[in-house]
Amino acid sequence: MRVIAFVKSILDPEAPPGAIRFDSGRAQGDVGQVLGPYEGNALELAAQIAEGSGGAFVAIALGGKEQETALRKALALGATSAVRVEREEGFHDPLATAREMQAAAEAAGGADVYVFGRQAGDWDQAVTAGLFAGLAGLPLVPIVQGAEVRGAALSVRREIQGGYEEGEISPPCVLSASNGPGTLLRLPKVKDVMMANRKPIEVRPAISPSGGFKVSDLRANAASRAGRRIEGDLKSQAEALAQDLRRVIPGIGGGA
Amino acid sequence: MTPHRVVYWNIPDHAWMYLPFAVLVVVFCYGFYRRWRIWSKGQRRPIGPWGPRLRRLGRHAGLQSGVVKRRLQGYAHVALAVAFILLFIGTLVVMLKSDFGLPVMQGAFYLWFESFTLDAAGLAGIVALAIFLWRRYGLRPQALSREAADFFVPFSLLIILITGFVLQSLRIYATHDPWGGYSFVGYALASLWGALHLGIPAALLIHRSLWWFHLLLAFSFLAAIPYSKMMHLFTGPLAIFLSEPTRGSGLDSPNLETAERLGVNFLSDLTVKDLVDLDACTECGRCQDACPAFASGKPLSPKQVILDLREHARSRPNEPLTLAIKDETLFACTTCRACQEACPVDIEHVPKIVGMRRFRAMEEGEIPAGLSDAVQGIEERGHPFRGSQASRTTWMEGLDLRVWQEGTPCETLLWVGCAGAFDPRAQKVARALAQLLLAMGEDVKVLGGRESCTGDPARRAGQEYLYQIQAQQNVELLQQVAPKRIVTMCPHCMQQLRNEYRDFGANFEVVHHSEYLSMALVTGRISHAAGGKRVTYHDPCYLSRYNGIVDAPREVLSGAGMELTEMPRHGTDSFCCGAGGGWAFREEGAPRVNRLRAKEAVETGAEVVATSCPFCLNMMSDGVRAEGGGEVQDIAEILWEQVATSPVAD
Ligand code: SF4
Ligand code: SF4
Numbered sequence: 087m088r089v090i091a092f093v094k095s096i097l098d099p100e101a102p103p104g105a106i107r108f109d110s111g112r113a114q115g116d117v118g119q120v121l122g123p124y125e126g127n128a129l130e131l132a133a134q135i136a137e138g139s140g141g142a143f144v145a146i147a148l149g150g151k152e153q154e155t156a157l158r159k160a161l162a163l164g165a166t167s168a169v170r171v172e173r174e175e176g177f178h179d180p181l182a183t184a185r186e187m188q189a190a191a192e193a194a195g196g197a198d199v200y201v202f203g204r205q206a207g208d209w210d211q212a213v214t215a216g217l218f219a220g221l222a223g224l225p226l227v228p229i230v231q232g233a234e235v236r237g238a239a240l241s242v243r244r245e246i247q248g249g250y251e252e253g254e255i256s257p258p259c260v261l262s263a264s265n266g267p268g269t270l271l272r273l274p275k276v277k278d279v280m281m282a283n284r285k286p287i288e289v290r291p292a293i294s295p296s297g298g299f300k301v302s303d304l305r306a307n308a309a310s311r312a313g314r315r316i317e318g319d320l321k322s323q324a325e326a327l328a329q330d331l332r333r334v335i336p337g338i339g340g341g342a
Numbered sequence: 343m344t345p346h347r348v349v350y351w352n353i354p355d356h357a358w359m360y361l362p363f364a365v366l367v368v369v370f371c372y373g374f375y376r377r378w379r380i381w382s383k384g385q386r387r388p389i390g391p392w393g394p395r396l397r398r399l400g401r402h403a404g405l406q407s408g409v410v411k412r413r414l415q416g417y418a419h420v421a422l423a424v425a426f427i428l429l430f431i432g433t434l435v436v437m438l439k440s441d442f443g444l445p446v447m448q449g450a451f452y453l454w455f456e457s458f459t460l461d462a463a464g465l466a467g468i469v470a471l472a473i474f475l476w477r478r479y480g481l482r483p484q485a486l487s488r489e490a491a492d493f494f495v496p497f498s499l500l501i502i503l504i505t506g507f508v509l510q511s512l513r514i515y516a517t518h519d520p521w522g523g524y525s526f527v528g529y530a531l532a533s534l535w536g537a538l539h540l541g542i543p544a545a546l547l548i549h550r551s552l553w554w555f556h557l558l559l560a561f562s563f564l565a566a567i568p569y570s571k572m573m574h575l576f577t578g579p580l581a582i583f584l585s586e587p588t589r590g591s592g593l594d595s596p597n598l599e600t601a602e603r604l605g606v607n608f609l610s611d612l613t614v615k616d617l618v619d620l621d622a623c624t625e626c627g628r629c630q631d632a633c634p635a636f637a638s639g640k641p642l643s644p645k646q647v648i649l650d651l652r653e654h655a656r657s658r659p660n661e662p663l664t665l666a667i668k669d670e671t672l673f674a675c676t677t678c679r680a681c682q683e684a685c686p687v688d689i690e691h692v693p694k695i696v697g698m699r700r701f702r703a704m705e706e707g708e709i710p711a712g713l714s715d716a717v718q719g720i721e722e723r724g725h726p727f728r729g730s731q732a733s734r735t736t737w738m739e740g741l742d743l744r745v746w747q748e749g750t751p752c753e754t755l756l757w758v759g760c761a762g763a764f765d766p767r768a769q770k771v772a773r774a775l776a777q778l779l780l781a782m783g784e785d786v787k788v789l790g791g792r793e794s795c796t797g798d799p800a801r802r803a804g805q806e807y808l809y810q811i812q813a814q815q816n817v818e819l820l821q822q823v824a825p826k827r828i829v830t831m832c833p834h835c836m837q838q839l840r841n842e843y844r845d846f847g848a849n850f851e852v853v854h855h856s857e858y859l860s861m862a863l864v865t866g867r868i869s870h871a872a873g874g875k876r877v878t879y880h881d882p883c884y885l886s887r888y889n890g891i892v893d894a895p896r897e898v899l900s901g902a903g904m905e906l907t908e909m910p911r912h913g914t915d916s917f918c919c920g921a922g923g924g925w926a927f928r929e930e931g932a933p934r935v936n937r938l939r940a941k942e943a944v945e946t947g948a949e950v951v952a953t954s955c956p957f958c959l960n961m962m963s964d965g966v967r968a969e970g971g972g973e974v975q976d977i978a979e980i981l982w983e984q985v986a987t988s989p990v991a992d
Contacts, residue, residue, distance in 0.1 A: 098722060098723055100719075100723065100728060100730070101723070102730075102732060102733045102736070118722055118723050118724075120722045120723075272707055273703070273707035273708070273709055273714055273717075273718075274707055275704065275705055275706065275707045276598065276604055276703075276704035276705070276805075276806075276807040277604065277704070277705065279807065280598070280599070280807070315766065
């Protein structure tokens with residue numbers, strides 16, 4: 087089975103809030119780029135399907151040079167090639183993004199299985215996989231926590247409220263990966279990392295400028311930036327935390 | 343008449359002994375060759391200057407300084423070794439007389455050396471062997487195995503010594519040796535034969551038969567040396583000679599771009615020293631007794647690692663080492679080096695363990711959960727403290743501390759370390775240290791956001807590739823900063839900056855804050871305080887064992903007016919807190935190492951447990967709290983609290 091995984095580097099979500107600036111409609115700062123958490127699950131899933139079926143696996147990312155973090159990681163995990171669609175970082179209309187993805191996938195020769203992260207770690211839209219599936223006319227299995235190749239089909243395990251379900255799907259299809267024991271991103275082997283650093287990344291232009299909703303202003307919530315450290319021993323820390331929570335969440339803890 | 347004795351008395355056909363002797367030589371040489379063949383598979387490392395190696399050899403093999411750390415069996419071992427050296431010399435003297443006709447078996451030398459001294463040596467040997475057997479089979483400590491070979495070695499030596507005395511006594515009895523009294527043990531036994539009215543013909547017959555038995559047993563024992571743990575007679579000194587002669591370094595820095603294999607997975611990936619180590623192990627179990635992983639029930643015994651590798655080398659030398667050592671064993675190690683410190687023949691366990699970890703981490707991408715997150719943290723954001731919302735300068739808010747700017751000079755660089763920057767408890771230590779330095783009027787700067795993890799957790803986890811990237815970047819930056827000196831409060835950072843970064847071109851003056859503060863107390867830049875609390879000090883492994891720094895932190899405590907009470911295991915014999923080797927970032931099941939150490943600390947009755955490593959600080963804080971003890975503080979915090987009000991600047 088030929089697999090295409092869509093990946094994305096995002097600003098390190100673990101960076102201290104003060105280190106991130108918001109201007110020109112995008113978040114920036116002296117903070118590193120990391121592979122989005124669900125894209126990590128997507129990569130793991132794609133690698134497993136490619137390994138299980140003996141097929142090739144291509145990684146595609148949309149954005150600027152910073153996307154190479156994600157693409158290099160994909161190459162280190164066994165992607166046979168990596169493609170970056172050159173476009174500006176920041177928010178893009180999800181349908182336009184899905185169209186770009188479809189065009190890039192076609193240019194890369196198409197695939198039997200398209201794997202996405204369930205949602206990007208920065209914008210959290212969680213719609214691109216669905217839009218892509220709609221544009222491509224393919225079935226979508228969302229929130230996948232594991233997949234196994236069974237002949238020409240895929241046995242898929244997905245998360246549902248309070249548990250999980252298993253089923254089969256015959257490619258071509260679209261999967262959106264979530265985190266679970268079966269999609270935990272493996273550590274790449276160092277030889278593969280070294281090789282990945284030497285491999286070229288194909289860069290192709292975007293097919294059209296982004297349309298639809300445009301971000302005109304972007305700023306952090308003042309309250310959420312003003313974190314404070316609670317000092318003291320465990321008991322006084324717990325009391326101070328309870329007090330803070332009572333203040334910000336009206337109605338809790340008042341009764342007893 | 344000149345005192346003397348006839349050699350080979352009552353053994354007219356003694357020339358036949360050259361036949362079993364020839365067999366002994368062949369069997370011995372073949373056994374030795376088999377060992378050498380395995381050693382020759384190893385990677386060769388340059389020996390470097392011989393001076394420190396020979397000095398260490400003299401101390402550890404000649405004076406057996408490591409062996410005598412354990413009093414009773416240590417001195418018994420020294421007695422046995424000296425006894426056999428003397429008995430060997432005595433045998434050579436007999437050979438000089440019989441084979442070369444030299445007149446050495448006579449006169450005062452015969453009486454005082456060949457008779458008296460050798461009897462004393464033989465007796466000491468018997469007592470030593472009795473102590474060994476009593477310990478192994480009477481006390482039955484867990485560290486000592488009780489396999490057939492463990493019995494065979496001391497028992498056959500005992501029989502050789504006893505039959506030697508019986509032979510001597512029969513000769514004295516049958517010849518009415520006028521100088522027999524000098525051989526006081528044989529002489530006492532001879533009087534027994536008299537009391538038993540043993541006939542002379544019977545004595546002669548017993549003597550002759552026993553002589554051949556004694557000879558054949560001694561030859562068999564010698565021939566078995568290369569096939570048994572007695573091989574340590576040769577490999578022990580060799581292992582000592584080949585070991586790192588100075589504290590501090592430890593791991594090699596391979597060129598990963600050209601390496602055929604990353605890490606160690608076959609015998610041929612180990613060094614010659616590693617392979618000699620396998621044959622040098624005496625199976626004494628001291629390493630196991632010292633090991634925190636073993637003590638806390640983890641599936642790691644450093645002794646067993648060596649024995650399993652040895653068995654592997656002998657039975658399946660071309661198979662991968664993953665068959666011999668399991669991942670859970672490899673990753674249980676805290677790299678505390680207590681095993682190496684305890685080992686009487688300087689076997690180096692940690693480089694082997696880290697070498698095998700390198701293979702698992704780099705070739706197979708296998709690093710235990712928790713530790714892999716830390717490694718990923720270093721890769722992605724330059725520190726292993728995932729989830730921290732602090733920046734590299736959060737800890738210094740409100741302090742008049744400057745961040746180094748490109749193109750400016752730097753007198754004293756405070757290397758904060760990831761713990762000091764991101765861990766809330768360690769941040770307080772960083773503040774205390776910075777305040778002390780500022781109060782001393784020190785021109786001190788920090789690197790702020792440009793400081794990045796030294797890579798130590800990655801290296802200990804086996805992720806050498808990431809480590810080398812970190813090391814190269816840091817060395818490059820530090821060369822640009824060119825500080826006069828670097829002060830750090832983290833022994834792990836110090837180990838990197840001072841020792842391990844040398845492989846990447848570093849040559850900086852790096853001091854641990856304990857050294858810097860103790861010097862400030864000596865020179866009067868900080869005034870001594872009085873009336874402190876009762877304190878016990880936990881020696882961090884990377885400060886004490888890796889770098890031999892044990893006095894400086896104690897001097898700081900005494901300068902702060904503290905009254906020091908020691909734990910039973912302290913200094914270079916300290917017991918790990920459980921944080922090393924990447925364990926600071928892993929979930930550890932019960933019983934936890936820190937609890938074992940904290941119990942020792944609490945049992946001293948000290949009001950404060952002091953340490954001088956941010957990782958030890960956290961581990962000990964958790965452990966001491968759980969054990970119902972008092973406060974745990976870094977020496978910098980204690981000193982700052984005690985003398986903050988009265989520092990004396992130059
Ligand atoms: S370094 Fe420490 S934990 Fe590792 S084997 Fe040696 S004694 Fe045990
Ligand atoms: S490795 Fe050293 S300390 Fe451990 S059993 Fe062998 S000789 Fe003894």
